[in-house]
Amino acid sequence: MLLVTALASIFSVIAVYYAIMEKNLVRAVVFSAIQSTIYAFIYYMLMAPDIVLVYIPVAVGLYPAVILILISKTEKVEKQ
Amino acid sequence: MKHVLGLIIILLFIIGFSLVLTVAGNYILPSQEIRSLAKYYLYLAYNPWHRNFTVMSPEAVTSIVWDFRGLDTVFETAVFYLAIIGSIALGRGIVKYSKPSGKLGLSLIVKTVTRISAVMIIAVAASIALHGHLTPGGGFQGGATAAVAPLLILIIFSHYYLLEKGVTKDLMLFLRSLGLTGIGIVAIIVYLMALPQGIHAYVLQNQPKPDSSIGLPAYIDGQLISGTLWFFNISEFFAVMAGFTIVFLLITIPERAFKKEEEVERQ
Numbered sequence: 519m520l521l522v523t524a525l526a527s528i529f530s531v532i533a534v535y536y537a538i539m540e541k542n543l544v545r546a547v548v549f550s551a552i553q554s555t556i557y558a559f560i561y562y563m564l565m566a567p568d569i570v571l572v573y574i575p576v577a578v579g580l581y582p583a584v585i586l587i588l589i590s591k592t593e594k595v596e597k598q
Numbered sequence: 599m600k601h602v603l604g605l606i607i608i609l610l611f612i613i614g615f616s617l618v619l620t621v622a623g624n625y626i627l628p629s630q631e632i633r634s635l636a637k638y639y640l641y642l643a644y645n646p647w648h649r650n651f652t653v654m655s656p657e658a659v660t661s662i663v664w665d666f667r668g669l670d671t672v673f674e675t676a677v678f679y680l681a682i683i684g685s686i687a688l689g690r691g692i693v694k695y696s697k698p699s700g701k702l703g704l705s706l707i708v709k710t711v712t713r714i715s716a717v718m719i720i721a722v723a724a725s726i727a728l729h730g731h732l733t734p735g736g737g738f739q740g741g742a743t744a745a746v747a748p749l750l751i752l753i754i755f756s757h758y759y760l761l762e763k764g765v766t767k768d769l770m771l772f773l774r775s776l777g778l779t780g781i782g783i784v785a786i787i788v789y790l791m792a793l794p795q796g797i798h799a800y801v802l803q804n805q806p807k808p809d810s811s812i813g814l815p816a817y818i819d820g821q822l823i824s825g826t827l828w829f830f831n832i833s834e835f836f837a838v839m840a841g842f843t844i845v846f847l848l849i850t851i852p853e854r855a856f857k858k859e860e861e862v863e864r865q
Contacts, residue, residue, distance in 0.1 A: 539604065568736065568739065571739040574743075575742040575746050579746045580745060584845075584849065587753075588849065
């Protein structure tokens, strides 16, 4: 159980790395949402179902959607 | 800069992974013993044999959030309310904008799927909020889940569809204020009940306490409602759901609604 959680957290680090390095902002939000999904899974593994229930709608649903709406009002690709 | 950041993250990754492999098993594993404060919380969350101390809710997290540390949660809700007020202040001075002609929103398939799933989302959210004192969940969780439904409708059907259906900023602000007023009233309801009887009671009191024999009933018609917890959860549900919906309504306002005002100012 602990090993699965540790592996999930390592995958979340990879997702965070891609979310930071990605120049295409829409893709970066998708990577961020993947990281949130893994975090929700980790919370479930750590037996915190209350946090899972608030994390799934906020971090997987509402937050990426809000960021996507904001990106649609600006530019899709980050410039140097 | 790009490479330095990448390098730091990769190094942290390698160090962290090595730590897990070598020493974590000995040092970082959480203790198997429950701390004494946690023992009291678990012992008193639902305990009909200690009616002067218990919350009468089998959900320990909700017991802590709305009873043992209820004042924190009231202030959290107040902070969230102020944040929404701030975003409404940012979206002030919007001129009336008309609905653009032509077809709005995404395809018919997506719209049909959303028609079904939005109802299901609301049902799940209501279940999370109303059973918050029995199973994991509560007012904030339910409210955040319910807010996904108006967000889906906003994106898939368009901003104007929601406004035409009557879900306006003013209605949501009313619901939100109603929720917050509900929380305020439930926080002092036991005190108000005790006042005519000449008994003293506390703010945010739920069940009877050793020096205050009054409290809200834990059961209504045989159903466990855990006194104030059920009312807190339903008030919080409306407050959070309406609060998020206001923000979504504000950020999907088309930019021309703001531009028009600037043009008027220039003239």
